[in-house]
Amino acid sequence: MGYGVGHLQFAPDTLTPDVAVKRLRIAAVVTEYRRYSHAQHIIDRYLFGYSWNGRHHVPDIELVSLYTDQRPDGELSRDRAKLFPRMKIYPTIAEALCRGGRRLDVDGVLLIGEHGNYPTNEKGQRLYPRYEFFQQIVDVFGNSGRSVPVFNDKHLSWNWDWAREMVETARELDFPLLAGSSLPVTRRIPQIDMPLGAGVQEALCVAVGGVDGYDIHALEAMQSMVERRQGGETGVEWIEAATGVDAVVKAMAAGSFEQGGWDPQLFRACLCRSHRLVPTREGFNHTLPTNRQIEALMRDPKNRNTPVLYRYQHSDGLKMTMLLIEGVVHDFTFAARLTDHPRPLSVQMFLPPREVCNFFNPLTHATEDLFHDGQAPYPIERTLLTTGLTAAGVESLFRKGQRLKTPHLDIHYQPTRRSTYWSN
Amino acid sequence: MTRNEKIGRKETRREFLETTAAATLAGSLITNADAATEDRSAPQAQKTPKKRIAIITTLWAYLRHGQHIGDRFLVGYPWEGDWHEPQVEVVSAFVDQQPTAADRKSREEEYGFPQGDQSAERAREFGFSVYKTIAETLRCGGRKLAVDGVVLIGEHGDYPTNDLGQKLYPRAKFFSQIVDVFRSDGRAVPVFNDKHLSYSFEKAQAMVQASRELGFPMLAGSSLPVGWRMPEMEVPYGARIKEALAIAGSRSLDSAGLHALEALQCLVERRRGGESGIRRVQTLTGAKVWKALEDKSWSPELMSRALSRADLVEGITLKDARTQDLAAPGVLESIVPEPQAVLFEYRDGLRATLLMLGGAIGDFTAAVRLDRRNQVLSTKFHLPPNPNVVYSACLAHHIESMIINNKASYPIERTLLVSGLLEAAHVSRAQGGRRLKTPQLDVRYHAPRASLYCHT
Numbered sequence: 001m002g003y004g005v006g007h008l009q010f011a012p013d014t015l016t017p018d019v020a021v022k023r024l025r026i027a028a029v030v031t032e033y034r035r036y037s038h039a040q041h042i043i044d045r046y047l048f049g050y051s052w053n054g055r056h057h058v059p060d061i062e063l064v065s066l067y068t069d070q071r072p073d074g075e076l077s078r079d080r081a082k083l084f085p086r087m088k089i090y091p092t093i094a095e096a097l098c099r100g101g102r103r104l105d106v107d108g109v110l111l112i113g114e115h116g117n118y119p120t121n122e123k124g125q126r127l128y129p130r131y132e133f134f135q136q137i138v139d140v141f142g143n144s145g146r147s148v149p150v151f152n153d154k155h156l157s158w159n160w161d162w163a164r165e166m167v168e169t170a171r172e173l174d175f176p177l178l179a180g181s182s183l184p185v186t187r188r189i190p191q192i193d194m195p196l197g198a199g200v201q202e203a204l205c206v207a208v209g210g211v212d213g214y215d216i217h218a219l220e221a222m223q224s225m226v227e228r229r230q231g232g233e234t235g236v237e238w239i240e241a242a243t244g245v246d247a248v249v250k251a252m253a254a255g256s257f258e259q260g261g262w263d264p265q266l267f268r269a270c271l272c273r274s275h276r277l278v279p280t281r282e283g284f285n286h287t288l289p290t291n292r293q294i295e296a297l298m299r300d301p302k303n304r305n306t307p308v309l310y311r312y313q314h315s316d317g318l319k320m321t322m323l324l325i326e327g328v329v330h331d332f333t334f335a336a337r338l339t340d341h342p343r344p345l346s347v348q349m350f351l352p353p354r355e356v357c358n359f360f361n362p363l364t365h366a367t368e369d370l371f372h373d374g375q376a377p378y379p380i381e382r383t384l385l386t387t388g389l390t391a392a393g394v395e396s397l398f399r400k401g402q403r404l405k406t407p408h409l410d411i412h413y414q415p416t417r418r419s420t421y422w423s424n
Numbered sequence: 425m426t427r428n429e430k431i432g433r434k435e436t437r438r439e440f441l442e443t444t445a446a447a448t449l450a451g452s453l454i455t456n457a458d459a460a461t462e463d464r465s466a467p468q469a470q471k472t473p474k475k476r477i478a479i480i481t482t483l484w485a486y487l488r489h490g491q492h493i494g495d496r497f498l499v500g501y502p503w504e505g506d507w508h509e510p511q512v513e514v515v516s517a518f519v520d521q522q523p524t525a526a527d528r529k530s531r532e533e534e535y536g537f538p539q540g541d542q543s544a545e546r547a548r549e550f551g552f553s554v555y556k557t558i559a560e561t562l563r564c565g566g567r568k569l570a571v572d573g574v575v576l577i578g579e580h581g582d583y584p585t586n587d588l589g590q591k592l593y594p595r596a597k598f599f600s601q602i603v604d605v606f607r608s609d610g611r612a613v614p615v616f617n618d619k620h621l622s623y624s625f626e627k628a629q630a631m632v633q634a635s636r637e638l639g640f641p642m643l644a645g646s647s648l649p650v651g652w653r654m655p656e657m658e659v660p661y662g663a664r665i666k667e668a669l670a671i672a673g674s675r676s677l678d679s680a681g682l683h684a685l686e687a688l689q690c691l692v693e694r695r696r697g698g699e700s701g702i703r704r705v706q707t708l709t710g711a712k713v714w715k716a717l718e719d720k721s722w723s724p725e726l727m728s729r730a731l732s733r734a735d736l737v738e739g740i741t742l743k744d745a746r747t748q749d750l751a752a753p754g755v756l757e758s759i760v761p762e763p764q765a766v767l768f769e770y771r772d773g774l775r776a777t778l779l780m781l782g783g784a785i786g787d788f789t790a791a792v793r794l795d796r797r798n799q800v801l802s803t804k805f806h807l808p809p810n811p812n813v814v815y816s817a818c819l820a821h822h823i824e825s826m827i828i829n830n831k832a833s834y835p836i837e838r839t840l841l842v843s844g845l846l847e848a849a850h851v852s853r854a855q856g857g858r859r860l861k862t863p864q865l866d867v868r869y870h871a872p873r874a875s876l877y878c879h880t
Contacts, residue, residue, distance in 0.1 A: 346505035
């Protein structure tokens with residue numbers, strides 16, 4: 001294949017153990033801390049440790065304060081606080097950050113606003129209070145005359161203007177901001193990255209789930225690959241979205257991006273990278289489905305989500321397609337057409353199964369890097385762009401699939417040279 | 425002439441096409457032209473005829489090895505980001521058993537559709553013939569060997585278990601019938617044997633001896649050595665290895681133990697000097713395992729490293745999804761009800777351990793300590809989930825490549841040694857954990873330099 005970093009000859013298991021000059025203390029501001037909530041996955045890793053680089057790694061960072069916005073039945077925060085008495089629970093975000101005092105008294109903040117009982121707007125967006133929490137966090141920074149690094153789980157906000165404001169605030173107050181999904185940093189099958197500076201013409205992600213929840217994961221997965229292309233990121237010019245089996249069937253038949261669909265070879269490559277492709281015939285465990293079979297799988301009444309299609313084009317002409325096709329696959333795969341390569345580059349972003357959901361290991365480790373280094377391990381502009389794409393995709397759906405120009409997504413940035421996905 | 429032969433290939437192909445055309449709703453074959461795939465799946469004009477293979481199996485039923493490996497040669501499989509159309513053609517099959525009524529019933533409940541034998545319907549659809557004997561299968565009902573390769577899958581089915589706890593799959597018996605045909609017809613073709621060669625090292629040796637004598641390539645073993653690794657990891661060729669350890673998240677030494685031992689063997693065989701054979705084997709069970717852990721009979725660090733590679737973590741994680749350090753004092757003892765440890769020593773002095781830790785993890789992992797800077801390498805031998813079980817696609821690739829190239833890509837001695845090691849582990853276990861000398865395991869070989877696990 002000859003793509004990416006290739007496989008390691010050996011995994012460097014014997015790196016020196018983490019050595020911290022000073023033990024950092026952080027606060028977690030979360031919507032709810034219950035089994036399988038993102039807060040649980042991330043905070044538990046700070047408390048109990050997790051597998052990293054072939055060891056059980058316990059972060060050399062102390063989680064000293066916690067704010068939980070909601071406490072559903074069976075939630076875990078109070079039990080965990082008993083097990084880890086140094087983690088104190090505070091009734092407000094300001095108190096959590098000031099640890100009961102009057103000024104900021106932590107070295108970093110985890111903002112995990114995913115899951116919980118929050119209203120949904122007419123466009124179908126769940127109104128998680130990430131922006132609101134962020135505002136309260138930066139109020140403390142302002143009042144204390146000091147800022148510390150902040151991690152925001154998933155997209156910055158459901159609201160584009162707010163997301164942009166969050167990034168601007170971080171610049172103004174001069175603190176590093178990290179955000180996004182675990183998809184960009186999880187393990188890959190095979191272990192490859194987009195070669196830095198590659199010419200990329202078209203890319204596709206085939207995944208599962210619904211709007212405003214899983215689209216962001218797929219968009220982040222794609223963006224983490226294509227941002228490495230020649231020239232770096234240039235922003236997105238337009239997006240159009242569609243939902244429902246008929247729309248996806250029509251696009252599938254189109255035969256090319258120009259005709260309203262996608263490059264069928266990229267689609268085939270994604271399906272071939274899937275390890276959880278739904279069988280199309282009773283008694284066969286693994287076949288490559290035909291378009292007609294894919295349609296039948298998408299129409300299965302047992303599917304919880306209707307298919308979603310986002311098509312968008314970057315300012316440098318790169319063509320992108322995101323397909324959430326529940327009933328056809330149960331995993332996240334990516335393929336791209338590279339200049340001067342006859343075969344697509346393709347990969348699976350691997351999501352280890354429950355119970356332990358180890359794809360949170362590299363995400364948690366990225367937050368540790370953020371706090372230790374005082375610098376985000378990958379650019380916030382990635383998640384600003386995917387946040388804008390998610391909001392624009394939802395908007396296009398709300399406007400019945402209208403193609404929307406996205407001059408506000410004129411976001412330019414360069415990727416990290418180093419690959420940041422989980423390979424140790 | 426058998427009925428099957430009378431049907432003939434052309435007719436069954438037509439039948440197959442009709443079936444395909446009729447099956448619009450249920451859908452049909454991946455080779456349909458309207459696929460997402462049409463631009464690449466169209467078979468190239470067949471300049472060279474495909475190699476013809478026979479599948480000899482104990483059971484051809486849903487998600488049994490016979491089916492999920494056998495089907496790869498009928499419907500193709502994913503390889504390097506594309507769907508690979510096999511360059512071999514299944515022309516005949518022998519299936520020893522039908523699934524038992526009890527087996528069918530429980531699996532019908534699990535999967536929600538009939539779980540009977542599938543070989544007859546596969547034969548109809550894909551145009552091959554199922555014969556009553558292995559000899560007829562290899563000769564496709566004629567008088568001479570009429571295939572270019574044999575795929576022997578003697579896994580699953582209703583066979584007795586011996587006092588040692590080994591299931592007596594008739595692999596050696598089937599193999600000997602295959603070799604009989606080779607001998608009497610004066611021609612031998614490549615043979616693949618799924619999993620270990622036999623429950624008996626003596627029989628396994630005879631199998632390998634026959635392949636040497638008749639000069640046909642032979643490939644065998646588990647899919648773990650050729651599957652995906654997380655992370656991708658390989659032992660540098662020629663490295664000095666100080667100690668090695670594998671963990672199987674299972675209680676079945678006979679079945680899962682084989683996979684884990686092969687996984688370990690494909691790492692350590694790359695060490696300096698090549699494979700030397702095994703001189704001592706001992707299997708501990710129950711409390712003796714915890715005593716040995718306390719006594720550091722294996723490196724606690726290697727165990728901890730291997731445990732850290734698991735993605736299917738059990739114990740308290742099942743209570744509330746919390747992460748945990750499985751290697752912390754007392755944890756394994758509290759969650760592994762029937763631990764087993766196979767301690768073995770190679771003839772060049774390398775010490776290795778297999779830990780059977782069902783109840784702690786659900787994966788296969790391993791760790792190796794190199795001499796160089798005491799470096800520890802560790803990985804998970806990743807098993808992609810049901811129903812796709814993509815590991816068998818990785819294995820199918822190596823089977824197909826052996827049949828086409830008339831050369832096995834990794835040595836049969838690996839599986840020979842591991843077959844003998846597995847038997848010795850069972851004997852030691854049956855003798856209360858006695859340390860056995862294993863002079864018979866004087867199996868020496870050199871590993872291929874290339875890394876053959878799936879990473880492209």
